[in-house]
Amino acid sequence: MTILLTGAAGFIGSHLTRQLLAAGHVVIGLDNFDDQYDPALKRQAIRPFIRLANYRLVTGDIRDQALLAEVLSQYRCDTVVHLAARTGVRASVHEPALCIDVNVTGTLALLEAMRVSNVRRLVLASSSSVYGNSSFVPFREDDEANGPLSPYAMSKRSAELLAHTYHHLYGFDVACLRFFTVYGPRQRPEMAISKFTARLLDGKPITLYGDGSTTRNYTYVQDTVTGIIQAIHHLGGFDLLNIGGMASISLSELVHLIEQAVGQRAIINWQPAQPGDAQSTCADLRQAQARIGYYPSVSIKEGIGRFINWYKKQALNQPIV
Template sequence: MTILLTGAAGFIGSHLTEQLLAVGHQVIGLDNFDDQYDPYRKYDNIHAFAEHPRFELIKGDIRDQALVSDLLKRHACDTVVHLAARTGVRTSVTEPARCLDVNVNGTLSLLEAMRVTNVGRLVMASSSSVYGNSNNVPFREDDSANQPLSPYAMSKRSGELLAYTYHHLYGFDIACLRFFTVYGPRQRPEMAISRFTEQLINEQPITLFGDGTTARNYTYIHDTVMGILRAIYCLSGYNLLNVGGPTSVTLHELVQLIERAVGHKATIDWQPAQPGDVVLTCADLSLAAERIGYRPTVSIDEGINRFVRWYKQDLAKNETHI
């Protein structure tokens, strides 16, 4: 299978590329190395497989429809995995136009490139943020998702609707995977688990927004990658599927888990809740289990321990190169 993977040098994309190469697929990676965080982190993400004979990296933008069409044709791609996005709820609140341009227009450009090149298989990243502050817990894929609380959430819901239209009109097989807060090695530096770990290791205060009772379903990167792989292999029709972790934990509980893994007690800097943040994310995974056999295996306790071990090793590695 030859797969065009957008966002290939990012956190999830780099882990997925490693797994796709390991099981024998060819990966054409597209990434624009934008400035949302240090682009050199992305180059470091792909360092281990950059010279792999079945991997090719193209620096480019998903909004460049001519480029995407050329890649699909030239490499005879049969499947697209679309992970590229302007990420983050809080970033989208301060830069809504940029978020919508990349996430909505970029997805439309990709779908159009697929249409004109007759590539009709797509797995794309959506987000648990589309549920907003749903009163139905756990969140099910057939719940209403028409009250997004941030431009990011709206952009992801728009992507799902665009995808459905292309499935309906042009017969695309599409799986939209609603990811629930993915974490693990290479996680983006502004994400809570990365930021808290760095602050605890450096014995700095941790900034918490709200009262600590907000809760998230955290998904370890290995489980997310396995969900994407299963979706690729089971791709048929149009599916919205939750890809989440085994359980949800509060912000208080998360900090306690990181404290134990790092070995330091946190000093908390409490701040008001942030616009766009939801109170709870909680995934009903029964449909994903039924449709693609998805079942997460890494508990939040084990995942945090793995992440902190990696973070310390990565920190030591970087210090030896200074």
């Protein structure tokens, strides 16, 4: 397959690139190296691929519809994996217009470019945040998901709805994958596991919002990548699928696991819950299991151990946030 991968230099995108190239696919990686976190980390992440014969890097913006159409036809792409986004729930509360512009208008530009280029296979990165504070737990894909708590959650739900529209109007095959907090090597520096690890190793206090009881389903990045690849292979019709980890744990339990793996107690600065944050995320994975054979395989304990081993090796080169 020849795959246009948007957000290719990001955390999930760089892991996915490696797996797709190893499987013999051609990857056209598109990224605008935005400044949400240090673009040097993204350039470093894709460095191993740059000279490979089945990889091309295109530096550009998903809102540039003409560029996308040109890339799709120039490289004869047959499939698109759309990961590019303005990420982060809290960031979206501060910059709602930018979030909507990139995640909604940008997704529309991509869909239009695909339509004019006659490319109709799309895997779209969505998010567990679309469930908001739904009382139907664990979260199932048939939940209406109409109570977003942040511009980011709204933008992800809107992108799903836009993709459904293109499925309906133009016969696109679409899989919208709702990722549940993804972690692992190269995780975005502002995300909890990265940030806590950096600060603990540096002997600095960590800030926890709420009372530690919020729960999250954490997914090791290798499982997320497996889910994306299986979705690519099973594209057909329109699917909404939860791609989560093995279990949900509380924020306090997460900190405890990181403390154990690092071998150091955390100094905790407690702060009130943040607007936009959900109380819990908990994935029902039965639909993804039945539809694409998705089974996560890395437990949170094992994943945290792997992450911290990686982090320690990289620590000298990593900024401490």
